[in-house]
């Protein structure tokens with residue numbers, strides 16, 4: 001089969017590789033669509049240490065079942081499916097508590113690091129365990145289904161907030177995850193939603209997807225403006241979808257006393273936080289990792305149009321041309337959101 005292999009840092013090869021073997025609990029999927037994740041695009045230069053070559057990346061995929069293993073009874077050849085990016089290799093303390101995204105035996109498809117290598121879906125076929133499969137609702141395209149991972153990441157982050165109806169919320173960073181966060185907050189019953197980004201086109205998108213106010217992060221009066229929009233107190237909730245010192249600082253200072261901040265952005269490995277602001281204003285800060293069980297609901301909401309994904313898809317490209325798009329995403333080409341590869 002053809003695959004896009006990261007041969008060494010910053011060098012891909014589109015080449016023939018063996019079709020993956022499947023075990024008794026696995027299915028082989030003919031990949032129809034696979035999104036390029038931000039973590040894939042950042043990972044190609046070696047800076048994250050999570051994409052050690054040689055590796056076939058790709059964990060946001062959908063396709064058709066081509067073959068099933070001996071112990072697979074609930075899944076049939078020809079079914080349209082997507083799958084969770086997280087594979088839990090065996091049950092442990094965390095998976096039994098339902099937080100399998102935190103399992104010690106968690107692997108992410110298409111990721112290689114020191115401990116393991118698990119080839120992903122930038123290929124004609126990918127092998128995955130039946131335990132992570134989901135059927136596609138009727139009418140949902142493969143491209144739309146490939147968006148379920150980032151949608152689930154946003155719903156997971158928002159789900160970690162103890163929100164009440166009509167709570168006000170601040171969303172910092174209106175890239176793809178931030179825009180899904182805006183949609184998720186709206187669906188979860190939030191009131192005023194204030195979006196912050198540096199890019200005016202992203203702010204426009206945030207307004208379109210349900211934010212009430214959009215403020216440019218460069219605005220010197222941003223803190224005052226946020227307070228004015230929230231009865232002088234600051235919003236009840238904040239979701240930070242960037243992951244840098246100034247943006248996290250804004251989230252922490254922005255929320256009201258006793259407010260909650262969820263951190264889903266993961267850009268810098270270390271940041272500085274205003275400790276006294278957090279302690280004396282009793283701010284609750286929670287990290288959010290991947291997703292844990294949100295896929296079926298998100299697939300339904302994409303299929304019935306309650307969550308809008310089509311606008312986030314910048315391009316659908318053939319596998320043979322995908323390498324070029326990795327570099328364009330890596331450079332941070334303006335206006336590019338999700339690029340979907342169709343092997």
Ligand SMILES: [Zn+2]
Nearest residue numbers: 037038060149
């Ligand atoms: Zn991803």
